[in-house]
Amino acid sequence: MNKKLIPIFIAVFLLGGCAKKNVQVGPPVRGETRSTSYSGEVERVKEGEGIQTIQEMREKDADEIKLEQMKRIEREAKEIYFDFDKYDIRPDQEPRIEYDAKLFNRKDAREFNIRVEGNCDEWGTDEYNYALGLKRAKSVRDALIVRGVSAERMSIISYGESNPVCMDHTPECWAKNRRVEFELIP
Amino acid sequence: MKVIVILSFWLISLFAGDLTLEIVKEVESKPTIAIEDATGRINESLGKKFFKLLIGDLEVSAHFDVNDTHLRSEFDEGFDVLKHKKNDFVLRYKLSMEGRNQLSAQAKLYDLKQDTTLFSKTYSLTPDRYPFLAHKIVYDLNRALGFKDVEFLKNFVVYSKYTKPKHADIYISDYTLTYQKKVISGGLNLFPKWANSRQTKFYYTALEDKPTLYLVDIYTGDKRKVLESEGMLVCSDVSKDGTKLLLTMAPKFQPDIYQYDVITKQLTQITNYVGIDVNGNFTKNERRVVFVSDRLGYPTIFTKRIGSRAVERVVYHGRNSNACNAFEDYIIYSSRETDNEFGKNTFNLYLASLNSDYIRRLTANGVNIFPRFAKDGETVLFIKELGNQVGLGLIRLKYNKTYIYPLHTGRIQSIDW
Structure with a gap:
């Protein structure tokens, strides 16, 4: 090659490299990820799309855990049912009652106090019905004490006829309402 | 002969004041009264209800034969004597609204036989309290005619009503429970009891962590804690001067009756029994109490002198008398007549004197509960349930008359007036 031509080639190469590019400036198109390929097609970027939240873990505080524990034990406890107008415990x-005593003395229940709640059917009226509910609660409390549940852990209250679990006016319903049930308190 | 006459007079005088025996004989010709409504344009429903209330009040007063035709007239026109040939009196009234928040009533009572106006008055109040307007007119009308006082028409009733399990609200109402104002709500609020004869304050029990007794002033809204107790706490009665309360309490898990002095704050145990003692009521000038006890194995009524140990049985019939109320030497009690675990039971009301063995049955069917004497001692309020119907009952003891108003208020827990 003629040595005189070499500077000409270099000049042409450099001039070609510095030629202006045709750049388009405009706003990005919303909702689309455009990738310009040489073929001119639009490719949808799938990475990171459609990932589900499988579990949202939240730190439970100690009170919530205790409350759940108490509710679970309450659900396990058995109601004690009574005869019409009576407050002595049926055979x-x-x-x-044996079952409830064991339950309340179980390791996971021992830390809680117990509210023994007496309830009546709709047939009693006035103060007497509340007193009847109270005596039912006291009978159950006494029976639990005999079976080893600490007296200090138990308080009693009567809801009279105010807390029915069954609202129909039938003998079966009235029998379900003549009961003692339990609420655990911290 | 002389001895017989003296003995007769003695017997008559002995029982003359005894409500268990004495019933005023139905006078064949009680005066007849008609009502003329001269109201112009006003809420039609209010107009109808007001007329019905007047009819009811006149009936309950037991002093009239009431013509219940809804007659119309002009307030200032003369009285048509021919139209009222069968009537002795006409009550004419006119309701009108003054602005948006005042209901006004003009009322006059005309004596058709004497051709004179006996009474003429104008009243005004907020429209929501219209039942008290009707009661006041009939009260004034009775006074103008010199009839026996019917103050019970104007008395407030305070009652607790169940709203859902473990929830009951307290309302203040007129004696027909037409006017109703909720005064305590949220939680289980029970056994309201008027604290004074002026009916400005009442006691009630809130079932909080422990049953707690509160005193409420209905005009200032002031609420004060009085006492709390384990298990149960109810204010059953208040002495006439308002300084002593009879409470059912269970501080040792045992329902007994206590007397509480609101001045000295001293608590005195009145009964001490391993079963149930409840519902204490002052009697015999507040030297004794009557109460419900199951010391016979079923609930019935007993009495004892405050400070003594002896207990006397009052009621010797029936197997279940579980609620009572006292006025001076009289008691009224609800007694279950049937012992049916699997069906409807009948509860009847009885009136008994602590001075004699006589009792008087006051109701014949249904479930009749919550008997309460009015301050006059001659009128008794109670709740009647018959089938699926619930009514408010009113007994005029001296006239042997019972009136029942249908109730649509839900299940009442306790009531006082």
Whole structure:
């Protein structure tokens, strides 16, 4: 090659490299990820799309855990049922009291106090019905004390006829309402 | 002969004041009264309800034969004597609204036989309290005619009503429960009891962590904690001067009756029994109490002198008398007549004197509960349930008359007036 031509080639190369590019400036198109390929097609970027939240973990505080524990034990406890106008414990209810005594003395229940709640059917009226509910609660409390539940852990209250679990006016319903149930308190 | 006459007079005088025996004989010709409504344009429903209230009040006063035809007239026109041939009196009234928040009533009572106006008056109040307007007119009308006082028409009733399990609200109402104002709500609020004869304050029990007794002033809204107790706490009665309360309490998990002095704050145990003692009521000039006890194995009524140990039985019939109320030497109680665990039971009301063995049955059917004497001792309020219907009952003891108003208020927990 003629040595005289070499500077000409270099000049042409450099001039070509510095030629102006045709750049388009405009706003990005919303909702689309455009990638310009040489073929001119639009490619949808899928990475990171459609990932589900499988579990949202939140730190539970100690109170919430205790509350859940108490509710679970309450659900396990068995109601004690009574005869019409009576507050002595029926023989068929003794096994249920045995069960409740064991439950309340269980390791996970021992830290809680127990509110023993007496309830009546709709047939009593006025103060007497509240007193009847109270005596039912006291009978159950006394029976639990005999079976080893600490007296200090238990308080009693009567809801009279104010807290029915069954609202129909039928003998079956009234029998369900003549009951003692339990609420745990911290 | 002389001895017989003296003995007769003695017997008559002995029982003359005894409500268990004495019933005023139905006078064949009680005066007849008609009502003329001269109201112009006003809420039609209010107009109808007001007329019905007047009819009811006149009936309950027991002093009239009431013509219940809804007659119309002009307030200032003369009285048409021919139209009222069968009537002795005409009550004419005119309701009108003054602005948006005042209901006004003009009322006059005309004596058709004497051709004179006996009474003429104008009243005004907020429209929501219209039942008290009707009661006041009939009260004034009775006074103008010199009839026996019917102050019970104007008395407030305070009652607790169940709203859902473990929830009951307290309302103040007129004696027909037409006017109703909720005064305590949220939680289980029970056993309201007027604290004074002026009916400005009442006691009630809130079932909080422990049953707690509060005193409420209905005009200032002031609420004061009085006492709390384990298990149960109810204010059953208040002495006439308002300084002593009879409470049912269970501080040792045992329902007994206590007397509480609101001045000295001293608590005295009146009964001490391992079963149920509840519902204490002052009687015999507040030297004794009557109460409900199950010391016979079923609830019935007993009495004892405050400070003594002896207990006397008052009621010797029935197997279940579980609610009572006292006025001086009289008691009224609800007694269950049937012992049916699997069906409807009947509860009747009885009136008994602590001075004699006589009792008087006051109701014949249904479930009749919450008997409460009015301050006059001659009128009794109660709740009647018959089938699926619930009514407010009113007994005029001296006239042997019972009136029942249908109630649509829900289940009442306790009531006082």
